[in-house]
Amino acid sequence: MGNCMCIRDLCDRPKNTNVRWRLPAVCFIWQLSMIILFGVFVRYNEEADTHWVHYKNKNNITSDIENDFYFRYPSFQDVHVMIFVGFGFLMTFLKRYSFGAVGFNFLIAAFGIQWALLMQGWFNSLDYSDGKIKIGIENLINADFCVAGCLIAYGAVLGKVSPVQLLVMTLFGITLYAVEEYIILNILHAKDAGGSMVIHTFGAYYGLSISWVLYRPNLNKSKHLNGSVYHSDVFAMIGTLFLWMFWPSFNSAIADHGDGQHRAAINTYLSLASSVLTTVAISSLFQKTGKLDMVHIQNSTLAGGVAVGTAAEFMLSPYGALIVGFICGIISTIGYIHLTPFLEEKLKIQDTCGIHNLHAMPGVIGGIVGAVTAAAATTTVYGDLGLANTFDFTGSFAKRAPNIQGAYQAAGLCVALCFGIGGGIFVGLVLKLPIWGDPADENCFDDVIYWEVPEDEESVPPILVYNNHMIPNKNSDRRETHFVEQS
Amino acid sequence: MGNCMCIRDLCDRPKNTNVRWRLPAVCFIWQLSMIILFGVFVRYNEEADTHWVHYKNKNNITSDIENDFYFRYPSFQDVHVMIFVGFGFLMTFLKRYSFGAVGFNFLIAAFGIQWALLMQGWFNSLDYSDGKIKIGIENLINADFCVAGCLIAYGAVLGKVSPVQLLVMTLFGITLYAVEEYIILNILHAKDAGGSMVIHTFGAYYGLSISWVLYRPNLNKSKHLNGSVYHSDVFAMIGTLFLWMFWPSFNSAIADHGDGQHRAAINTYLSLASSVLTTVAISSLFQKTGKLDMVHIQNSTLAGGVAVGTAAEFMLSPYGALIVGFICGIISTIGYIHLTPFLEEKLKIQDTCGIHNLHAMPGVIGGIVGAVTAAAATTTVYGDLGLANTFDFTGSFAKRAPNIQGAYQAAGLCVALCFGIGGGIFVGLVLKLPIWGDPADENCFDDVIYWEVPEDEESVPPILVYNNHMIPNKNSDRRETHFVEQS
């Protein structure tokens, strides 16, 4: 603590990455806005308010355990771990961008959940009697979900943007998310418990489009930092595993009480298990000597969780879940091997974490699986009550038939795609403005631009040798300095 | 990502560790078999099926919160973390086998849970009316438990086998587990909520027997890699702590609703706390200057959780739990100091993680504690209903007396031992076939055999120096190459 100094002096760059005024200003203004808006709009819902005791009596609820808190809090905490540790550590694989990965992930998510509570609240939880948004545990889960979309997008631009850009990207991302979610879930009445469409498809295409607009033709200047070291790969596995383990909670968190949550957890558990085996198979098959690649293990093993998101609460059947995981493990791994280079070279989309393989393709597959499964639903399989319960065929949707539902599911997927691509292009153009403090091409993937990085005393000589090779002019000075110190 | 190359070329070894066809083939075939078998056999049970709403009405269940999901899902997720992060990271202590530790653990577990759902399903969850296995949350927990046995066994052979061998070992291990579990729990009607016998004793002797059959007389050729570095020891503590913290969930996950789960969690919590203090005491006592050894802290602190597994749901009493932890912390730590070298030199059992000290001995002690505690149970302590509830003295076992139960508990322990040793010897012989791609003695404990390992640019020179000492012929070339690069 304290005894830190930045290793490389970067003031002589043409790009101004000094965010000393911009970053604090954005953080302060946005946090103050949140306080004001929360003051005007946000209150506890009846299950979190001290009036719960009155509410219970009025509604003949016999026990506090019927409070939604006890149905959803364990799942909420698992989702929370996925957002902060899962996404955060998954991105620490880069050798010198772990602070940025886990730290900016933290910043984005902490801001995003507040803005999401408001945006989603206005659309879904507004109490028209008093004009207030009433929040409870389900709103917290939805806010975490909403942020997940932006964190997915962060994966595409990891290492290439400034924290100010990330905050702007999150502000717009959450806003777009809330609108597309409202259209898909409320207007189209599509179901998407695990968010294959709403979260993954939207988030991935949002990020990919931004990355496309922000294309850096000379990114190979920082190529030496765009890779992992041994320990950074192990750190990334922390992220992978927490995402993998808690994905059943993700897909079941806001599913129906009872069998809905139960079934969603089982389907996701199975789909993920299946993905692991096909990921390993493809990873080994495509290397000369059958070795496994950590990039695939860290990412493609999760594809099954993404793809089963929409259909997790349907009667997909255990073997159906296995098939979804089987296919997505294959497609995602092949994506890392063949598609990522293609996207970069031909389509000019630089996708640092390969979100196209982990979220975009499996998300679209998930949307299709959801549409097909919904269209094929029958009362024989679901039961009368079960069918109505599962698809919420109540109120104005009471007469909707499963095949119509399938069509609306497909329409939902298109909406997610349009919002992702369209929104991403727009926000990409905003982020191209030369005012956000983004790094120069040669400084991408490097924590020293935005973080006080401790001088790594124990490994000083290796760093010097390495620097010597990469930036010879500077290193000669540095090495001398050190020799002087040492002698 | 991508910018990887393997550091040492190994094609000139007599052993063929190229698993390019074997590993994908095994993964594909087994995953396809799972899909087919799940298609034929596996369905949701009544609590995870959309017919839950009918079931509820029929059985006068007033609230969805009565769904078993809400009793067990939080514990399930804790167990899930123990299996994937706990076991996975505990084994990352080796300096250059972290990918294998956490990655192969992932692979084994993901395959094992699927096969376990089938094997355990045929024995325990088969609905004879339609010939289907009906799964719910408790099956997922049991599948995770089943895999734990195989992961324990992996600890004994860590670094010395190929992923194909591990998958074969898991296939047989799960099968044996399901049979011994059925004999112990159903036929003998022994109780083993936390699996001291069924999981730990079986798993440990299974692994030790395999290791005995696969004995490598020249393993000291890779001795330099059979140890930790500073950061790998910290990674391993992640595994230790998640195992330690969530062990109360492990032992209580499938215990009886209500007081059963409650008591199992308390007993485990106490036993584990006690283990920590005696582990520290013994570790310090046996070093010249009283220093602590990370190996002991990482492993022996967990012995109390293993040993209290069987008796956790009994009226062991809080002080009884403390005594169990007290004894096992001592025995396990002394095991690491004196028994592990003895086993290796005299009995030719090479036990990489020391599972004999962490699982075998505490598991047997746990079985004995369970037998004694069961035999000593009285209606005074348990109450009439309580005694019958705790030991499930219902149906054909309604008239069993506690002392008879004690004898059956002891018999259960013997069954676990026999299956572990017998099964391990058989599977060890299978794994000796020269077709599985296992590494040469000098390549044990080294990730580069089965993984694309990133060139660790920052620490290139140290590795060279170290290699220089170990494999001089190669290094001279390498060093030159590097000097050329650097100049």
Next chain:
Amino acid sequence: MGNCMCIRDLCDRPKNTNVRWRLPAVCFIWQLSMIILFGVFVRYNEEADTHWVHYKNKNNITSDIENDFYFRYPSFQDVHVMIFVGFGFLMTFLKRYSFGAVGFNFLIAAFGIQWALLMQGWFNSLDYSDGKIKIGIENLINADFCVAGCLIAYGAVLGKVSPVQLLVMTLFGITLYAVEEYIILNILHAKDAGGSMVIHTFGAYYGLSISWVLYRPNLNKSKHLNGSVYHSDVFAMIGTLFLWMFWPSFNSAIADHGDGQHRAAINTYLSLASSVLTTVAISSLFQKTGKLDMVHIQNSTLAGGVAVGTAAEFMLSPYGALIVGFICGIISTIGYIHLTPFLEEKLKIQDTCGIHNLHAMPGVIGGIVGAVTAAAATTTVYGDLGLANTFDFTGSFAKRAPNIQGAYQAAGLCVALCFGIGGGIFVGLVLKLPIWGDPADENCFDDVIYWEVPEDEESVPPILVYNNHMIPNKNSDRRETHFVEQS
């Protein structure tokens, strides 16, 4: 495993840090005492005892899900993770004290929870009918809370004390905690669900006072080790994030069933989110080029959770929670920048982890917020029943008015402060006795004193170079030895 040797020989120090007899003796004696005291005093409560089935029938409880276990176990496990992984890993930021951070944290906590069960049990859970302490899940949570106070205190003396001192500090700390907690919660009838006063204020001033008594004027001799390296900062983020994510569980774990737990979780979630943004803002603002400092991100982001502890279960309102987090993020970060150096230079308080900024100031603020919020409570906002429920205005406190409650809350804060400072000075004097094996000034923050540290083969040359610079006489020998080995 095994292949370890200590890097630096330290026998020639005037201080005797050999704890070979003292540490084992203390561990054994204390663990034996625990067993005896538990044997005499501790039993299961009616919800964890096999008599639960009788209890249920007698009290017309219709379902096992009404067992307190299901209300609190998920929160308990989250708290458990905070204690062992959260606190443990947060302190791994030092470059060469990760074993001590996570290992001694483990030791302290494992001992502390046992002693806390007894101390808190005597005060709160004693069944006067048979003189036994009856424990259940809530006692486990409270024991974890109690230990949190001591772990906070450990943060101030991290790296400067021996494990024996830590055990003594914990023995006294838990004792003092139980007394102050009883005075604050039972006698004054103050509310403090999340422990801003009882845990954080007490723990922080306890640690700071001890650190003040143990002041080391020549601590700069080990200044080179009092800082982080790149990977140790990433490890510390594991601690930060698990604390941050699970803090809603911490503040809601022992709150009232139903709306109490629900509201406490929401308030904490919001306060923490707000802290992150202001921490980032201040951290960036106070650095020359706007770079972020990991010390702030690791610590000050948590200040909102500390400060909302007391008021979390009150009707603080969502925007109230955001304001609390907003203010504390600012104060805590400025504390790290300006107050920590001031405390060290002027007040002679060496605070390794900066607990003054993370726990002391936010804890006091939390106490004040709680007092003000309680004093301002009205039946309009809370409802008749709600007000009585929230503040437990029952029995002899049935007629207490909110403004009186506010005064008692403030009195509670003073009690916590007095116990912390007074107790800390007393215990500091005890720890000054020259019998505990504490390290010399030049060996502070160094794991090699109390741990077998693996020789870090891969980075041997860098360490030598570094040592060469620091302790030249020794290194010449070492380097030669190595060269001999290598040639």
